[in-house]
Amino acid sequence: MSERDKTHPYLKSLYAQLESRRIGRRDFLRTATLLGMSAGAAYSIAGISPGLISSALAQTPRKGGTLRIAARLGDIKDPHTYSWGQGAFIRQSLEYLTLTGIDNVTRPLLLEKWEASPDLKTWTLRIRRDAKWHSGRPLIADDVIWNLKRALDPKTGSATVGLMAGYLLERYDTGEVDDKGKAKFSRRLWDANAIEKVDDYTVRLNAKVPNLAVPEHLFHHQLFMLDPADGGEFKVGANFTGSYQLVSYEQGKRAVMQARPSYWGGAPHVQTLEFLDLGDNASAAMAALAAGQIDAWRAVDNSSLDAVKTLKDVNVYEAQTANTGAVRVRPEAKPFDDPRVRKAMRLAIDCKSVLDLGIAGLGSVGEHHLVSKSHPDYGPIPALQYDPGAAKKLLAEAGYPNGIDSEVYLKSAPAWESQVVQSMVEQWREAGIRIKMNPVPSTQYWEVWKKVPVGFTDWNHRPLGIMLLGLCFRTGASWNESGYSNPQFDRLLIEAEGKLDINERKAAMGKLQTILLEDGPIIQPVFRSIFSAYHKRVKNFTMHPTNYYWYKDVWLET
Amino acid sequence: MLRFVVRRLGQTIVTLLAASFLVFVLVESSPGTVARKMLGPFASTEQVQMLYESLHLDDPLMLRYVRWLGVLTGVVADPLGDPALKLGFRDQRGERYFGNFGFSTQMKQPVSDVLWERLGNSLLLAALAVAVIIPLALAMGMVAAINEGSVVDRAVTVLGTVLASVPEFASGVILVSILVVTLGWLPGTSPLLPSGRWPVYIQFILPVAVLALFVTAYVARFVRTAFVEVLATPYIRTAILKGLPPRSVIFGHAFRNAMIAPFTVILLQVNWLLSGVVVTEVVFAYPGIGRLLLEAALFGDIAVIEAATLVAVFLATLTQFIGDIGYMLLNPRIRL
Numbered sequence: 079m080s081e082r083d084k085t086h087p088y089l090k091s092l093y094a095q096l097e098s099r100r101i102g103r104r105d106f107l108r109t110a111t112l113l114g115m116s117a118g119a120a121y122s123i124a125g126i127s128p129g130l131i132s133s134a135l136a137q138t139p140r141k142g143g144t145l146r147i148a149a150r151l152g153d154i155k156d157p158h159t160y161s162w163g164q165g166a167f168i169r170q171s172l173e174y175l176t177l178t179g180i181d182n183v184t185r186p187l188l189l190e191k192w193e194a195s196p197d198l199k200t201w202t203l204r205i206r207r208d209a210k211w212h213s214g215r216p217l218i219a220d221d222v223i224w225n226l227k228r229a230l231d232p233k234t235g236s237a238t239v240g241l242m243a244g245y246l247l248e249r250y251d252t253g254e255v256d257d258k259g260k261a262k263f264s265r266r267l268w269d270a271n272a273i274e275k276v277d278d279y280t281v282r283l284n285a286k287v288p289n290l291a292v293p294e295h296l297f298h299h300q301l302f303m304l305d306p307a308d309g310g311e312f313k314v315g316a317n318f319t320g321s322y323q324l325v326s327y328e329q330g331k332r333a334v335m336q337a338r339p340s341y342w343g344g345a346p347h348v349q350t351l352e353f354l355d356l357g358d359n360a361s362a363a364m365a366a367l368a369a370g371q372i373d374a375w376r377a378v379d380n381s382s383l384d385a386v387k388t389l390k391d392v393n394v395y396e397a398q399t400a401n402t403g404a405v406r407v408r409p410e411a412k413p414f415d416d417p418r419v420r421k422a423m424r425l426a427i428d429c430k431s432v433l434d435l436g437i438a439g440l441g442s443v444g445e446h447h448l449v450s451k452s453h454p455d456y457g458p459i460p461a462l463q464y465d466p467g468a469a470k471k472l473l474a475e476a477g478y479p480n481g482i483d484s485e486v487y488l489k490s491a492p493a494w495e496s497q498v499v500q501s502m503v504e505q506w507r508e509a510g511i512r513i514k515m516n517p518v519p520s521t522q523y524w525e526v527w528k529k530v531p532v533g534f535t536d537w538n539h540r541p542l543g544i545m546l547l548g549l550c551f552r553t554g555a556s557w558n559e560s561g562y563s564n565p566q567f568d569r570l571l572i573e574a575e576g577k578l579d580i581n582e583r584k585a586a587m588g589k590l591q592t593i594l595l596e597d598g599p600i601i602q603p604v605f606r607s608i609f610s611a612y613h614k615r616v617k618n619f620t621m622h623p624t625n626y627y628w629y630k631d632v633w634l635e636t
Numbered sequence: 637m638l639r640f641v642v643r644r645l646g647q648t649i650v651t652l653l654a655a656s657f658l659v660f661v662l663v664e665s666s667p668g669t670v671a672r673k674m675l676g677p678f679a680s681t682e683q684v685q686m687l688y689e690s691l692h693l694d695d696p697l698m699l700r701y702v703r704w705l706g707v708l709t710g711v712v713a714d715p716l717g718d719p720a721l722k723l724g725f726r727d728q729r730g731e732r733y734f735g736n737f738g739f740s741t742q743m744k745q746p747v748s749d750v751l752w753e754r755l756g757n758s759l760l761l762a763a764l765a766v767a768v769i770i771p772l773a774l775a776m777g778m779v780a781a782i783n784e785g786s787v788v789d790r791a792v793t794v795l796g797t798v799l800a801s802v803p804e805f806a807s808g809v810i811l812v813s814i815l816v817v818t819l820g821w822l823p824g825t826s827p828l829l830p831s832g833r834w835p836v837y838i839q840f841i842l843p844v845a846v847l848a849l850f851v852t853a854y855v856a857r858f859v860r861t862a863f864v865e866v867l868a869t870p871y872i873r874t875a876i877l878k879g880l881p882p883r884s885v886i887f888g889h890a891f892r893n894a895m896i897a898p899f900t901v902i903l904l905q906v907n908w909l910l911s912g913v914v915v916t917e918v919v920f921a922y923p924g925i926g927r928l929l930l931e932a933a934l935f936g937d938i939a940v941i942e943a944a945t946l947v948a949v950f951l952a953t954l955t956q957f958i959g960d961i962g963y964m965l966l967n968p969r970i971r972l
Contacts, residue, residue: 146831153744155724235687311724329743330750331923332829354827356921357931361809365824366921368817371831389817519934 086113087196088578095580096124105580107183108454108541112293114193117185137617143634144350145616147374148363151333151355157302157312158229158236167353168312170322170335170629172302175203175222176293180397180622182454182541184293188217188303188319198288198576203296205279209342211305211317219275224306226273226281232264234310236300239265240556244548245285245292246272288576294541299626321346321630330355347633358491367392373613373634376627380437380494386611395610398442399623400450400543403495403536404602405486405502406560411531413484417597418476424462424601426469426509427502432603436498441606447594448550449543449587450605455580456543457588462595469509481510487526488534490517494606499534502603528559535559539623544574544583547590551598560599567593640960648953655949656942660701663938691716691741704942710734716741737943742935747943750928755947757828758917758924762909764840765847770902773852777859777898778886784864792856799853808846808919815842825921843920847913851905858898866894896966903959910951 089110096106103124110120149167154160157172177187186192188209193202209217229238230247239247248268251261267273274282283292295301304310305317314324321343322335335351354372356362360382366372368389378386378394387394407414407423414420429443442450445461473481488499496517503513513532527533540546549555552571553563567590574586594600610627612619615635621627671688688694692715695703706712713731716739725739727746737747780792802810816824823831826839866872867890875885914926921927925944932940963970 152742155744233686329745331827354829354831356825356827357918357927359918359921361812361919362825362921365812365816366831367824368812369820369822369824369832369834371823371825371827371834 101580111183139347139633142349145348146352146372148356148372149353158300171318171320173320175296178297199285201283201292203281218278219281222281245287245289346630376610378609378611392611395621397621397623398607399539401539402605404600405534406600413482416476418472422469422472425465428464429603432501435501444602444604446602447591448546453543457584457591459588466509483512485514486532487516487530489520489523562599659945707738714738738939740940742937747939754925754928764844768848769852773855776856780860781863796853796857804915858901862894862897866890903955907952907955
């Protein structure tokens, strides 16, 4: 089979659609790259510049120097189970198979390329021949398979299970019973051949159902490639493929990384990365930045933003994202079992004013269905208009002429969450929806987030709207916190996931979004921008919408 | 004296036991399990349940408490250190030794690895603060008392009231915005690591200043009141009338008697400086035991909370003990 034959048959049709302007350039880019076209080729066909090459590249990068970054330094032993914070730090050393860029386009990283079968069930992953471990050994298929299998083993405790269970795993009865005598279930690969070794540099994923987003899933925040010889453990001295080597790690204090000259992607510019743990207190990071103790504060919260902007040697970077938070109710119990009540709660919210009051206008308005206009698969449907009168009427029709009372659980930090909920609660009160706020520490929130009748949950940016719909609203999905179950929705969702034609997919998304507006369990008023602050001597930094960051391209001015 | 020491030691042990048990009950009653916190929000219920069982969190409270006591006294090994659990918990000191506080579930390392260093940092901060507070408070209080009713006295009183009513989180931010952001004279945080152009010793200035501002003003007011009272007693009047020089009256006659009340206050403050400096440590990212305790409490990391509590209670009883000895020296009429 020649190279040409391996390209996905749909690419030709995609190209024709671009030519006839049936689809936009961004739509073309994303789908074409997911189907295996290289980002460079896709960009040149679409006729747009990647916009990634910043003007700083016009200058000659300087080698050397120390970049100091504020970061929480928790336990780093098990990368496949990291929560967000640790991953952010270790990404300099460990790498993923793919990388979704700041333009929402997914590219190969440790892969050279991938190919999808016409039915989107078989994915062939081709590993870079030049990617080498620090030990000098090449990265091979056995390494990749070991990592995928380990992350997909429920015993490991990785959230990768939740992400890929739909097409790679099956639920089975373990044969054991718990204390209450109920059968214990677990998950395993749906087929012994689900992750298949083709040759030393080729791995094939054989899925049970089609999925277009496989390359995006390989960029899951925990899906690092570790050396099987290290047994899944990462520490000083462990093997890695990335651009920086961890040379010292003092938990809760400081970590030091040194540039790896032999990095397969070219040696990084900055010689030393020093991470300092300054705790969770925003004023400590702010003061350290002001005094030049650190060069980078990567998650500036909204409350510190104005203060940080006044620092004269600091650049503040913004990323407009689909990062959001939503109040969700559980439709299983009164009064939220009535769709009219749920819709009334949406009608009673003026999203624009939540945007202004809750996050000081630093974002964009939401439309109560988690899909953002910036998502390439946004279905163009009219937004629900703010109408407290209609909300009251709906409540009365549902049998609550005097309104309803409830309590919303939320995390006590970060501050923007309380402010958004506060402004929603004020607006609801006018429509007779009396909701009390119950802030709890975040660790406690995650213990009850799927149980409380009303809760406010934040959702990280994802490149596709449909990824969130699948995670949050599919019947029985592990992150379906509202317990929402709508057979019509589920059916449309599967249809939409398997749709290659972008316009058909958008139309299907429109139907899904409409269902959420009429019947859905969430009230989602805003999308937010995220911010980070870097000293002006840090050059060529670009901010990623997930706030992932890589320092291999950054350099320091003297 | 010996009987006193023995009795006090007995009381301390009972207090330590009671406090440690109370902490166990309190952590138990707070919502959210450690297993969920370790695995994070995205783990499935089944995964949480598996870890829950391997951490022995489903054992009865009393059993876990007694086991914790056994681990602390070196009688039994901490079950979390069992390699079969694959938690990766290992203690270089061995499985059983006296003073084993077990493993921190948040940091996944032996509590002893972090506790003593953090405690040392907090002791250092407290010692530096005390070294600033005592001379300053005594001087301010005495000057005010001697010049009772004068402008100096008024100034000390007003300043003292203002400073003592500014909480540390506010004074910390105010000092940072003036000395760090605007003037650029001092480093803004104190991780006690050389960072940027700031050597470590300069990083002590701001945390010590914040603690000293708050406590000095408070103690100075006590010193002033006590001195004013003593200076009004007949024996001081007699001393002055005898023609003794003021220096001799103040330091030879008034000082010792006037110190009894402020001494209590100072000891209470020392106690507070050792265990209650959470706010200052958090604001300046100071790696002390206060910040450790706060983070452990938010996570529900029972081994660390227990260890920090025991240390705090022990220090409290120790300062009390020193206080009792001190009273005896200041006032020979007190017998122990």
